Amino acid sequence: MGAEARKSTGKPTALAGREIASLSAVSHVTVASPGSVVFDLEGVEVHYGAFCAVRGVTLKILEKEITAFIGPSGCGKTTVLRCLNRLNDLISGARVAGGITYRGSDLYGAGVAVTEVRRRIGMVFQKPNPFPTNIFDNIAYGPRINGTRSHGALEAIVEKSLRSAALWDEVKDRLRESALGISGGQQQRMCIARALAVEPEVVLMDEPCSALDPIATARIEDLMRELKRSYTIVIVTHNMQQAARVSDRTAFFTTDRADESRTGYLVECGKTDTIFSNPADERTESYISGRFG
Amino acid sequence: MMRVAHGHPEIACATERTDLRARAGLREAKDAMATVMFGAAVVVVAVPLALVVWALIERGAHVAFESFPAFFTQEIPVVSRRPGPGMGPAILGTLLVTGGGTLIAVPLGILGAVYLNEYGGVSRFARAVRFTAMVMTGVPSIVMGLFVYIGWTVHFGFSAFGGALALACLMVPVVIGSTEQMLRLVPEALREAAYALGATKSRVIVTVVLPAALPGIVSGSLLAVARAAGETAPLLFAVGAATSFNIDFLGGANTALPVQIFDNATSVFVGAQDRAWGAAFTLVLVTFLVTLGARFFALRSALQR
Numbered sequence: 001m002g003a004e005a006r007k008s009t010g011k012p013t014a015l016a017g018r019e020i021a022s023l024s025a026v027s028h029v030t031v032a033s034p035g036s037v038v039f040d041l042e043g044v045e046v047h048y049g050a051f052c053a054v055r056g057v058t059l060k061i062l063e064k065e066i067t068a069f070i071g072p073s074g075c076g077k078t079t080v081l082r083c084l085n086r087l088n089d090l091i092s093g094a095r096v097a098g099g100i101t102y103r104g105s106d107l108y109g110a111g112v113a114v115t116e117v118r119r120r121i122g123m124v125f126q127k128p129n130p131f132p133t134n135i136f137d138n139i140a141y142g143p144r145i146n147g148t149r150s151h152g153a154l155e156a157i158v159e160k161s162l163r164s165a166a167l168w169d170e171v172k173d174r175l176r177e178s179a180l181g182i183s184g185g186q187q188q189r190m191c192i193a194r195a196l197a198v199e200p201e202v203v204l205m206d207e208p209c210s211a212l213d214p215i216a217t218a219r220i221e222d223l224m225r226e227l228k229r230s231y232t233i234v235i236v237t238h239n240m241q242q243a244a245r246v247s248d249r250t251a252f253f254t255t256d257r258a259d260e261s262r263t264g265y266l267v268e269c270g271k272t273d274t275i276f277s278n279p280a281d282e283r284t285e286s287y288i289s290g291r292f293g
Numbered sequence: 294m295m296r297v298a299h300g301h302p303e304i305a306c307a308t309e310r311t312d313l314r315a316r317a318g319l320r321e322a323k324d325a326m327a328t329v330m331f332g333a334a335v336v337v338v339a340v341p342l343a344l345v346v347w348a349l350i351e352r353g354a355h356v357a358f359e360s361f362p363a364f365f366t367q368e369i370p371v372v373s374r375r376p377g378p379g380m381g382p383a384i385l386g387t388l389l390v391t392g393g394g395t396l397i398a399v400p401l402g403i404l405g406a407v408y409l410n411e412y413g414g415v416s417r418f419a420r421a422v423r424f425t426a427m428v429m430t431g432v433p434s435i436v437m438g439l440f441v442y443i444g445w446t447v448h449f450g451f452s453a454f455g456g457a458l459a460l461a462c463l464m465v466p467v468v469i470g471s472t473e474q475m476l477r478l479v480p481e482a483l484r485e486a487a488y489a490l491g492a493t494k495s496r497v498i499v500t501v502v503l504p505a506a507l508p509g510i511v512s513g514s515l516l517a518v519a520r521a522a523g524e525t526a527p528l529l530f531a532v533g534a535a536t537s538f539n540i541d542f543l544g545g546a547n548t549a550l551p552v553q554i555f556d557n558a559t560s561v562f563v564g565a566q567d568r569a570w571g572a573a574f575t576l577v578l579v580t581f582l583v584t585l586g587a588r589f590f591a592l593r594s595a596l597q598r
Contacts, residue, residue: 087489092414119491129482132505142490145500191486198490 071253076264122200128187165193185216353574376564393457402468438527455531471513
């Protein structure tokens with residue numbers, strides 16, 4: 001049904017014989033035009049056991065845009081992000097209420113293959129998490145588990161992914177060396193390359209620069225602007241300048257200190273320019289101007 | 294503390310201690326005492342170990358290496374009064390019994406630990422299994438020997454396989470325990486990285502979790518193997534004490550180095566006692582070589598990754 005719903009805005013094309021259209025596997029993929037809705041969240045609420053981590057999240061994430069989630073610690077940004085590729089499923093007791101659709105099809109619907117969701121919606125984590133193996137095998141991990149066996153094909157994918165992540169020139173002679181031996185910034189770009197190697201449609205980034213110095217951060221930000229041409233990006237960040245620098249749209253989450261339950265919620269979501277210059281909500285304004293505690 | 298630019302700094306910092314040297318007295322005394330105590334503890338631990346190794350080399354090495362390689366290849370004298378080699382059947386028996394036990398226990402133990410850590414979690418069944426394994430590590434080896442004796446040997450007679458079963462019963466809980474610890478140490482971030490690329494759970498376990506835990510799993514398993522290789526009691530019941538070579542894993546009495554050490558050391562004849570020393574030296578040597586080899590392979594596979 002996902003393919004049907006999108007046919008009006010984009011043209012279906014076959015992608016290299018792979019059948020990856022709807023999340024439950026139909027035979028087309030939709031190449032949607034910029035500005036079409038990728039994720040549509042409607043009244044999303046996430047519970048961890050009895051604790052409600054975040055509620056009232058209604059927002060849209062648009063094709064080939066960078067959407068930033070900002071807000072104080074514990075407001076549920078990362079929780080919402082991890083719902084988008086169903087990584088919260090790994091946490092026992094996690095429960096998602098409300099509607100999340102991905103290109104029109106229900107992300108949490110029956111028959112959705114979680115592995116397919118995660119292949120198409122890649123993720124980069126807060127701390128670089130290379131596998132304890134060499135650089136080549138790190139990048140080739142995703143393609144391998146998705147069935148690419150031939151060494152030539154893997155080599156091509158590794159080179160392409162590393163080039164997209166602006167890391168190729170730095171590591172091309174060290175592909176067989178341990179991924180733990182490169183710098184933190186390089187490791188994070190390698191993790192981005194690893195995510196890109198499975199040709200995702202969306203890249204989720206969970207505070208990808210919080211463990212990096214300003215130079216490495218600048219490189220990752222340049223990379224994000226570059227990747228925006230081909231991918232839809234959602235980034236969680238504590239750094240408001242970063243959100244202002246790279247994102248097209250910004251969603252501001254917060255939590256009420258008076259509220260004992262510490263449940264986070266979405267305050268507003270809009271164009272980054274508007275959010276940072278003329279926010280609709282007073283709470284957003286006090287947060288971005290630094291008056292928020 | 295405010296400093297006066299052109300005044301007397303001594304006065305300005307009157308209450309600050311500028312001397313960075315440690316205050317003499319109590320802390321240094323404590324440091325010295327702790328150093329002495331830790332040093333003494335190391336000596337206390339190391340001395341008996343060194344004495345054991347020394348006794349083995351002094352009294353066992355010449356027996357084992359006299360007219361090499363007779364001691365390692367010849368059969369055990371039927372008349373124990375007679376001096377001279379060898380221990381060949383016992384070496385073969387130890388390799389068969391311990392190797393067989395390892396082949397049964399290590400895969401089972403690793404699979405059990407994977408279940409406990411990756412699937413069972415805190416479920417009632419998993420907790421029961423974990424508790425049972427913990428209790429089993431405390432079961433005396435002779436009890437395991439009796440268990441195998443009534444469960445296997447009584448029906449099928451002595452065999453290397455019976456000994457392997459007994460040793461496997463001893464090893465499984467140890468392997469489960471150490472492997473689960475190692476799996477628990479694998480960072481969640483690595484699992485998430487694999488899941489986020491679309492890997493299934495079984496895939497994540499096989500391609501990420503187990504390789505990351507491999508060196509620890511090998512260490513834990515080796516510990517269990519080395520302990521089992523030295524077990525005597527369960528083998529007395531299950532394996533017997535043959536004096537000739539028996540290559541048949543499944544049938545017929547066999548023997549093992551610990552059993553021969555026990556038999557020969559309790560003999561009144563000097564020749565037999567010497568053979569016991571030689572067998573003891575050989576057992577330590579074999580265990581050492583196996584451990585070294587396994588570590589080498591584990592290290593190499595760890596480096597390749």
